[in-house]
Amino acid sequence: MIEWYYPLLAWAAVLAAMARGLQVLFGDRGPRWLPLLVGVVAWIPVAGLPIARWLHGFNSNLSIPLVAILLNASLSPFCGRRWLDERALRAGLWFGASAGVILYPMAAGFGAFDPYGLGWHWPGIELVVGGLAVMLLWRGNAFGWVLLVTGVAWRMECMESQNVWDYLVDPVYFILSLIGLVAPRRRIAIVDRVSSDPDLSEGTAVPQP
Amino acid sequence: MTSLTRRTLLTAVASTLWCWPREDEEVHPGEASFQLAALPPDTGGPDEPLFQDRFIEHETEVGYVHCPSLCEVSPGSLACAWYAGTREGAKDVGVWLSDLSQTAKIATASPAETPSQVTSWSVPRVIMDRAIATEELDRYIRKVGNALLFTDAEQRLWLIYVSIAVGGWSGSSLNARCSLDQGVTWQQSHRLSLSPCFNISELVRAAPVRLTSGEIGLPIYHEFVGQFPEMLWLRPQGDRLSATKTRMAGGHSFIQPVIVPMGPQHAIAYLRNLTSARRISYQETQDAGLTWTSPQSLSLPNPNSSMAAVRLSNGSVLMAFNDSTENREDMTLAVSADGIRDWQRISVLDRVAKEFFAYPYLTQSSDGVIHLVYSWKMKKVRHVAFNEAWVAQQLSNPPLASNGGLL
Structure with a gap:
């Protein structure tokens, strides 16, 4: 039954990250808790079903690393610390891009394998x-934590899929990873702004591009 | 806690989580053999040729009727499922089901009896639509489509059906639903996760094959970016199906595989051909479906349409198909001794210009009667029942006219 609830977390993370992205886009306006509030919207029931479950019809397998990265981006300003620093995010981007390159072309029919x-x-x-x-x-890279949590989710069968690939990567994560790696300077700037709080002096330092 | 101890603990946890063997409930393709259809009981002499046909009709005419599938739910009882609505892909499309009981009577019906005197299909009823799917799957469903019925070794009746949240057929996902009382009531649907790309673009069409392990091999196909055939391996677990899949061919040329087991490890797959070759293609396996040869063409034409096939008791293969490279204006039967060469047409069941006769589905019931259903002018489901004696008779009397039963 746990797989029924996972989309609630995943889509809350998506909505919260989108709200945080908009905040940054408009010059960090609005309170820190705004992304959190927007994320909670995913749990509001509509016609007897949480919004997140309705959205689950469009993308049923949001991977654990993507959700972790989105949660980091949207909750960091509210919590006052960043779990995934620049090094961890870079590892996450390489992981998403590598897994996607291995998986998607052949899964789409290129070749018999x-x-x-x-x-x-x-x-x-x-x-x-x-x-x-x-x-x-x-090596102290926080993306190792993400993979550890992914392992926990895989053991607990948090998703409706029985396939380990679905826990590790999804098309959205893959595309974001490719964009992040292809345009590193913009990515670093965005990551820096989205997941950091300008008012906070503590927390992990993020190298500027 | 020192940094070294912390890291050691963390790495130990991570390695345990990822490297400890997980409880394995998935099907392992290639570890079982095909279960060949049991031969019907010997009645002590050559059977009389039998041919009957009838229609499965909605109480009120429906705009679009398509993709029927058939299943023997218990000895003598058939169930047929198809989808129907105002048009293909409309939101009002539902999966309909009708029953035919006492099919054993078909084999013993005297020529004087009309089919309606023997038995008839029940009034069709909706067993799945977008509202039911939305409720049971707890997510947005825009429409439903192709559906398939089969029973497992425990005589549970399974419905596999397509649902779509966004887009056309390439946005399809497969779902499963189980009935413990031969389709009277149904358990809650569950989604099968079969694709890494939003879990879309997996469709079902043709009949499954049973494995000696009790598992089911179900031919499916993929339609997003690439178009190719796949084998879905299903293991019933209570009211749920555990699923894995293997690929039969890559690329974007073949869909809707039809599997005909020829031996414990040997099977032929017939493929709908999307290329300009306009021929039915085929593949073979010698390891119970784990690996397949590259697709090759048969001599039979294919107007980019679905076909159906079944192995007869003498080892030959009977196929129902559209005998054209251009259109679906006919429904024809042909037989080949080895399933690949020397196809002989034995009957033209329908042929009307500018009409559609499509998506045949063949099965042989336990009494030896061969049942064919197909979409008739996209308005009804036509059910044709005949036996192997009729096939033998047709082989010696090639068709001269349409409507095979009246040749």
Whole structure:
């Protein structure tokens, strides 16, 4: 039953991040808690169903790393600290882009091999991701935490999918990662502004481009 | 806690989470064999040729009737599901179901009896539409489409149906629903996650094959960016289906695979051809569906339309198809001894210019009667029932006119 609730969190993160993005776009106007409030809108029931569940019809598999990055962006100003620093976000972008490049072209029909099928019963993906998580955590990269949480979600079967790929990457995450890597200077500027609070002096320092 | 201890603990947790084997409930394709259809009981002599047909009709005429599928829910009882609405893809499209009981009577009906005296299909009823799907799946559903019925080894009746939230057919997702009382009542639907791209563009059309393990192999196809055939491997678990899939071919040329098991490990897949070749294509497997040969063409034409096929008791293959490279104005039956070469046309069931006869679906019930349903002029479902003796008779008397039963 936990998979019924995951979209509530995921779509709240999407709406909150969109609100935070608009805040930044308009010169950081509005209170810090505004993204949080907008995120809560996803839980308002309409015709007996939370808005997030209605939206779930359009995209049923928002990956855990994407949700983590969106939550970081939208909640950091409110909470006063950033969980994912520049280094972690860069790791996240590389992870999303790499996983997407491996997965999507072939899954869309380029060639006779379908890597998505490996996500059901081939332990290699779990070993690779587990190894990456260990490496990142050992080196103190916070994206290792994201992969650890993804592992928890995978164990708890938080999503309706039984395929590990759906926990790791989704098309939105893939496209955002590609954009972030192709245009790094703009990305750094956006990430810096979206997930930081101009009033806060503490927290993780973010290198300026 | 020191940094080293913290990192050690974290890495231990991460490696345990990711590397500890997960409880495995998925189907492992290739580990079971195809379950071939059981031969009908021997009656001690050659059967008399039998051919009957009838229509499954809505109480009030519906604008668009399409994509019927058929299933023997218990010995002697058939269920047929199709979708119908004002037009293809309309929001008012629903999946309809009708029952035909006591099909055993078909085999023993005397020529004097008309089909309506033997038995008839029940009044169709809606078993799925966008409102039901929205409620059961707890998400936005804009419309429903292709649907398929089959039973599992426990005699549970399953409905696999397409739902769409946005876009056309390429926005399709597959859902499953189970009935424990042969379609009278249904359990709640659940979504099958089968695609990494928004879980869309997976469709179903043709009959499933049973595996000796009790699992189901269901041919499906993908339509977004690429168009290609796939095998869906299903394991019933209570009122839910656990699903995995494997690819039959890549690219964007073939959809709607029809699987005909020829042996425990050998099967032929017939494919709707989207290319300019305009021929039915086929693939073969020698490892129970795990891997398939590259698609090749049969001699039979294909106007970019769906076909159906079934293996007869003598090992030959019977196919229902549109015998044209241009249109769907006919519904024809043909037989091949090996399922690949030397197709012989045995009957033209319908042929009317400017009309549509489409999406045939074949199954052989436990009494040996072969049942064919197809969309008739997109207004009704036509049900044709015949036996292998009739097929043999037709082989020796090639068709001279339309309406195969009256040849």
